[in-house]
Amino acid sequence: MPLELIPYHKMSVLIIEDLAEMRSSMKSMLGNIGVQHTESVNNGEDALKKLRNNDYDLVFSDYELGRGKDGQQILEEVRFNNLVKPSSVFIMVTAAQTVDMVMGALEFAPDGYIAKPVTLELLKTRLVRIIRTKDIYKEINLALDDDNTEAALNACNRLAMEKPKFALPAYRIKGKILIEQERFEEAKDIYETVLGIKRVAWAILGMAKVHFYFKEYEQAQNLLESLAKTKAKYVEAQDWLAKSLEEQGKYKAAQKVLVEAVAQSPKSIRRQQALGRVAEKNGDIDVMWKSCRKAVALGKNSCFKSPDVFIGLAKSLQPKIKGGSMRDKKLSTVEALNLIESARMDFDLDTIASLKCSLVEAETLMNSGKEEEGKLAYRAADTIISSSKNLSLDDKIDIFNTKLQFETEEIAMEYGKQVLNEIASNKRLQVKYYKTIELFLHNRPADRLKLVKERGEELLLREDVEDALEMYLRASSFKDADEDIFLGALKSIIGRFKKGRPDRQLTQKCDALFKELETLSESDPRHPILEQLKFQWEEITGDE
Structure with a gap:
């Protein structure tokens, strides 16, 4: 024109x-x-x-x-x-x-x-x-102006027929309209047609979205991973890959994808929010703190501003409040309480969000040494707990964590057992649950070590070497770590290598663990286990 x-x-x-x-x-x-x-x-x-x-x-x-x-x-x-x-x-x-x-x-x-x-x-x-x-695309857009979906779809078809040069862009718009209208089967037909002609990135992404909405998360993942291998920086594809991984319970993989996406486009508040949420599920407090802090800053003038990141940032400050320097403790306490107040003042909180605020407030006050004020805040939270429905299992583990601080151990553990029964075979939630108890037993090293050994053996019996490895490696840094912990860590590393997942850093760790166990007496009933592990390690490493 x-x-x-x-x-x-x-x-x-x-x-x-x-x-x-x-x-x-x-x-x-x-x-x-x-x-x-x-x-x-x-x-x-x-x-x-x-x-x-x-x-x-x-x-x-x-x-x-x-x-x-x-x-x-x-x-x-x-x-x-x-x-x-x-x-x-x-x-x-x-x-x-x-x-x-x-x-x-x-x-x-x-x-x-x-x-x-x-x-x-x-x-x-x-x-x-x-x-x-x-x-x-005037005809298409004018139809969309009038909310006339069918006219817009027909205009897409006419453009593709009358101007073949613009067929692919027309199909791209049509696919987007169909997905927005939740007409996923028709969208699938469009993307299959386009991909039959040419493997273009937007059609791969569109087909992955269709699989996602059909709850075919693994198929969506495979398509999105193939797209991630291309040179094109398709950040939206990384968002959908993270969503697909999260729906499958692959939270660590989802976090890795989101970290890469945030590095490419750090000003997306919703991506920072997603990273904070997934990092919390993984127990990665450092990444949770960074992403929630960024999301709070970005959300200052955004329509996507959310109370969840205010609460999440307050939660991520707890390690500093509990174990930081006097200066960190003071500053982090003030910041956490201000964040909780902002969440209450700036948003119309539902029951679950109100409960989360009260739980974090109670934890903040207790961790900062204000025990009586913490108890008052906990009692306020407890009244909400009794009337709350549709609590997620993550929420219930958070409640369990707070009960361990404010209730008798017997009452708290009784609630914890109920939550564990509900968790059933969910591996991620099991890890979060046992980490909660492990942290609670921080000042009772003998009980903490007993918990780690029992849980570690249970994981190894199930051949869940990844979670066993994470637990044993963490425990191997304890001051009271003993031969059982070192043997458990060796079993986990060797089990991981046997599953075809070698790692150079773990090779060095394995050598260090064998060195720790050099003094294990031949008369020790665990010595044959050590010798068997040495033999398995030599088979894996060969002549190296």
Whole structure:
């Protein structure tokens, strides 16, 4: 569409820019190309008010807007709440070209970018290109403006038939519409057709989503892993891979994927929230702390702001409150209590979130030495517990952890046994449960060691070498670690190698453990076990 045919005089335009000079300059340049209806705002909140109450054909948003929401956060909310019509054009204007900015904004699909300084010639050239591209899909977008799904799907088909050059983009839009409408079988047909012609990344991702919604998580995982091996940085695919792994209970693998995705695009608040959630499930307090802290900062002006990350960040501060330096203890206590207060004040909490707040508050007060205040907070939480339904097993283990601090051991362990029965064969929750008891027994080393030995032997009998290894390696650093712990660690490492999962660091650890056991007497009934392990290790390592 040539410049003279673009009906700028009929377009309504919104300029979002904090600098008055730049707003004036943009308005002047737009007037020069024929725009007659222009409005402008200098901050994100006013921009969103305008977008909620008016329809604009063109939106120009600066990326950096000083205080308040930035351009990415405006775009997030625009897409999330459908504040801009599909046929409208949203353009990001920015002087910044950092990876964080580009990757973050790209995920919410602006129609284009214009780099500062903006000149009249640059504005003309970029607008023609962006509007001409958008015009190809005009019929589809106008149907979507009217919420006419069938008309939009038919328009996709016509575009593919009449302009074969744009068939793949048309099918991409059609697949997206079908998934949004939960018409997964039809979406599957589209993606199968496209993949039969060409293995394009978006079709692989679309097919993986279909498998995910059909609860075929392993098939989704396989497709997404194949996509991850390509050179394309498809961050959305990593999100869906993490979701697929999480649904299968593969939380450590899900965390690894999310860590990589966050490194590529750290400004995505929802990705940071997901990483914090998965890290908590893995008991990785350091990663949980980092991701929750980042999510709280990113959420300050975001529509995706969530109380869960405030509560999660307060939970992740507990090790510092309990065992940190005096300075760390004081600062972390104040921060945790402020986070809990913010969660209560800034959000309309449901029963479960209120319970979580009270549990973390009680734990914070107890860990900081304020025992009586902690007991009061626990009693408030206990009244919520008795009336709470639909508690997750993670929630129940958290309750168990708090009961160990505030109830008698007999009462707490009785509740814990009930939770363990509900956990059944869920390995991740079993690990979390036993870690909770292990931490509780920190000041009773003999009982803690007994627990580790019994649990370790149980895991080895089930050939669950990964969880056994994690437990024994942790226990081998205890001051009172003995020969049974070292033998258990050796059994776990050798079992892991036998399953075809070698590791250089574990090789070094294995050698160190054999060295620890050099003094084991030949008369010791465990000595034959040690000799058998040495023989198995020599078979694995050969002549090395």
